[in-house]
Every structure is written in structure tokens, then in C-alpha cells.
Amino acid sequence: MSIITARAVKKTYVAGDVEVEAIRGVDFDIPAGSFAAFVGPSGSGKSTLLNMIGCLDRPTGGTLEVAGTDVGGFTPKQAAAFRATTIGFIFQDFNLLPVLTVYENIEYPLVMVQKRPADERRKRIAALLEDIGMADQAGKLPSQLSGGQKQRVAVARALVGSPQVVLADEPTANLDTATAHRIIDLMRRMRDEFGTTFIFSTHDPKVMAEAETTFELEDGRLTRTTQEASHV
């Protein structure tokens, strides 16, 4: 069963009198629980596609369904509410809140967005901190962490609200190769544990190889879809 369904999805930006077609009518399906990647060079449309799946941007044509909901017509308020319950984000620059500790950064979506009770929050965060191997770093501020540690915290923050889809835009771009692999391993392990669909964008060939399904993009068009044999 597909958790993402795209049919003839287009995205056109207007800059003054000039129209720029970022996505030129793409069709794809991503099954639930996938570990998928959009790959391609800069400007190919990876981030735009990820933003539309994450309801940060709206398609200008076609239909895009996420978790069974057509997200194309969302108002900003509806989009925010949908993201709060359905989607988690991992950013290239980690984007942790610098004034909050590791624990508080992971707790943020549960307190400020989902308003979960304190007891439930404590249990959930303790389990996640164990999963990402940072139980002893819970009181540290982001400024006291390495890049890899920050991205592990970001993975935990993305997963804490039990989203159906986690979107990671170039999650390893600011990490060395070894750390990048550890982060990909962590994400895959989390996928296996929670059944969450992970979709990331990358142009790093080493990271591409880790994905089970890859969608290759070029100039806003989907040029090739590759699936690991076990997922065909």
C-alpha cells in the first residue's frame, strides 16, 4: 500500500515575468515503511519534491496524496496541523533549537505541538535516547555536541511524535562519511523498529547506495526508479 502517491505533479515558480518549472509532471508511488531516496544533482527538484510531500510547499499541478490525504489544497493552518501529526523532518543543518537541551529538543514536538502528557513524554523520550545512544547526553546543549550527535538528536526529534513519514533533506551533507553511514544506519534501524517511512534527498553516491528505493531526478523530471531486489 502506497503512503505517497504522486500523479502528474508539477511545481512552477514565478519570478517576476519568468516562470521556472521546478517539477515537470512526475508520477511515483512510495510504499509505507520504505527507505527511499530522491537523488540527482543540485537544482534537479529533490528538495522541491520533498517540500511538497512535507506540506511546506504546494504543487501547482497534478495530485499528491500523503498518507491517504490530498495535500495539494491545504491552507497553511491545515498544512501545519497535518505536519504536526503525520510528518517528521530531519534537516541538513540539524536545526536543533540552540536554547534547548538534547532532551528538550526531542521533547519539543510533544509539548508544543502534540501536547502529550508528561508521563508519556518521559517514557517515549527515554526510549528514543536509548535507541540513538545518547541517554547520557540528555542535558547537553546542541553547542556541546558533534555534528553526528546533533543529527542523531534530530532523528529522535523527527520520530518522537510517531509520524508516518520522516523527510530528510540531505541529512548527511554536513557529516563525514563514517558518521553519515552511522546516521543512515540509525534511520534504517528506526524504520525497522517503528515502521516509519523514511524519504530523503541526497546527491551523495555513497548514501544513494544505502536506499532501498531511489528516484532519480533531472531538470524536474523523474528519469529512473531503482529498487533493491528484495523490494521489487
Added chain:
Amino acid sequence: MFSVLKIATRNLMRYRRRTLLTALLITVGVMAVLLFVSVSGSFKAMMVGQITDSMLGHVQVHRKGYVASIDSLPLNLNLKPGAVAKVEKALKDIPGVAASSPRVKFGAMFSNFTETTNIRLNAVTPDREAATVPLLPKRISEGTVEEGLVAKGKILIPALLAKGMKVGIGDTVVLVATNRDGSVNGRTFVVQGVLDAISGPGGRDGTIHIDDARTLLRMSEGEISEIAVRVSDVGAVNRVTAALETALGGETNQQGKPVFEVHGWEKLSPFASIARMIDLLTLFVQVILVAIVLVSVMNVMMMAVFERIREIGTIAAIGTPPGTILALFLTEGVLLGIVGAVIGTAASLIAIAGINAAQLTFQFGQQDNLPLHAATNPGSIALISAIVIGVAVFGSLQPAWRASRMDPNTALRHV
């Protein structure tokens, strides 16, 4: 709410120097306003007290048209005994009237047997006058208080006249006055005391007993020029004035015109305009405070929003509702206002205690060594604090609104 407060506090502490400078600016503003309000308010209250308690009283009742002609002290505009009785009855019925004093005011020639000059006189019933203007006995700088204020056959003369005419305590002087029929009469008085002059109407008048005035002016009946009224609470002056106007307003003469006119002290003393000026200055200082808080808080919050665009994008992407983002930034601004207001108030109270401990004095008119007593009240503190916090909210509103409406996609791409 706790989380919003926690994040807002930590964000403020993140830019510690900027936060401290802004809080300091607000603190200085609050201090300046509270000190100004406390000192000017006390100065105003003291001056009003000096004027009303030394000569004017809080309210005066005259025959209609008297105040317009008060410079010539017209005897033909005195109140007849029947009218006086009506005023006395009205005063008894109005709550908040502490005392009243009937007065005969007139001009006379003052002679020390070698020189002659003019004098304005205030003829009073001593005990009622002392109760209505309790600071008047204290103005007697030489001589003593007799029979409550001034004894029959004696006179309290203004200091300038005593000096100019070289008259001292116990000297005999002659007062010559023209009554309203035009006939002239004279009488000797013994100088009982010298009155310090004060600024304003009546501040350089002499004082005699009301019975002496009636004899001198050959009044056949107990007519008077004015009735001065003291109210128990200065804040009730307008209420008592209005009540008197209502009570006496229905009295008309044979031509159907009103018999009485009632004035609060503000209508009778030029100092009222100075008091109004003090109020205006207070308002002006408060406006400056509003400007300081508005500009500083708005500047800090605009900077905060600009510097944290990617953070705003992140929390918006996570799904933080716009209302929560608005609350986060608004809370930062409000916290700045609260911190400034609290520290400013505490510092002001210390400064006020310091001013009072230093026992500073000032001069007003002929009066010297008046103590400068700074005092504030919970009402002023609450008002200033409310202004600061309200303006802090207002100053944060635009940046907070901008943050809450930010497109997360655009914000995340901000460099």
C-alpha cells in the same frame, strides 16, 4: 504556557548583553518617570496645601459677580445675613465639609502716624478661620496667636508692610476705611503679629477680627464678603463644589438672577495653572517612557525575529501552530517589560528613600526650607508598570506577528 515561558526566557538570556542593555534602558525610564511623578506630585500636593491651607481654603462662596470685581474688594457685593444663613445651612448638609469661615474683605488706609499706605484686609472669626486655613497661624513669624488667631482690637500685618512702615509688635496703627455709603471711619489697632507673605491672592493681606471690621465699616447687619470652605479630603473639592452649586443654584434675586457663585481653589489661584503644567509635564515624561520602551522592545524583537528566521522555519515545519510562535515572541517582549518595570520600581523606591533621607529643602515664593518629600503610591506604580508592560506587548506584536505568519519553506531557506 510554562514551556513558552521557559523558551522565551532562555532566548532572552541567549543574547545576554542585548537583553541587559534593553532592560537597563527600560529600568532607567521607569526610574525617571517614578522619581519625577513622586517628587512633582509631592511638590504639587505641598504647594496646593500651602495655598489652600494658608489663605484660600478649598472652596469659596461669594455673591454673584464678586470674584470678577475682587481686585476692588467691593462692599456692595457682600452677602446679606439671610444669604449667609442659606450657605451655612447648605454646608451643614453636604458631607465632606470639614470647616468654613465667613470673611469680610475690604481695603483701607494704614497709618503709623507718620506715614500712610494702602492695605487689603481680611476680617475673620478667629477660631473658624484657623480651622478652615490651619496653616495661617503658622505664618505669624513675629508676635503670637491670640484668641485662636487674632484678638479684637489687634491686627496681623503683612511682613512687607511691617518692614516698609517700620512697624513692630505692640505698636499702635490707624486703619481708615470707607464704607459702602461713602462715609469714612477710622480706628486704632495694636499690632499683634507679622504675617509672612505667600504667593497668590490674599497672600499679602492683613488680618483683623470680623467684629472690628463691622465696627470700622459701620455695618448695621452681619454681612460678609465670602465664605471659605475646607473639605476633609482634597480629592473631594470638585464634588463639594458641585454639591454647593446644586444646593445654592436655585437661589435667585428679584430679577431672577442667581444670588451665589461657588469656586474651587483652582478657579481662584494662578497656581492652578502651574499645577496643570506639572500634570502636563508628568504626561510628557510618561510619553517619553512609552517611546523608550516601544523603540527598545520593538528593536530587540525585530532583531530577534530576523536572527532566528531559520529557527522559526524549523518550529513551523515541525508543526508549531502560528499562535504558539506568536506567543513565544510576545512573551519575550513582555518579559523584557516586566523585568524593566520591576527593577525600575525597586530602584525608584530606593532612590525615593534616599531623597527623603537626605532631607532636601526648597524655596517657594517667600517661603524657604520647605521639605522636599518624595512619595509614590501603589496606584502610580501600578499605572507606570501597566504602561511599560502594555507598550512592551504592543512593541512585540508586529515582530511576533511577522514570525507567526512566516512561510516555513522560505524561512528554512533563509541564509
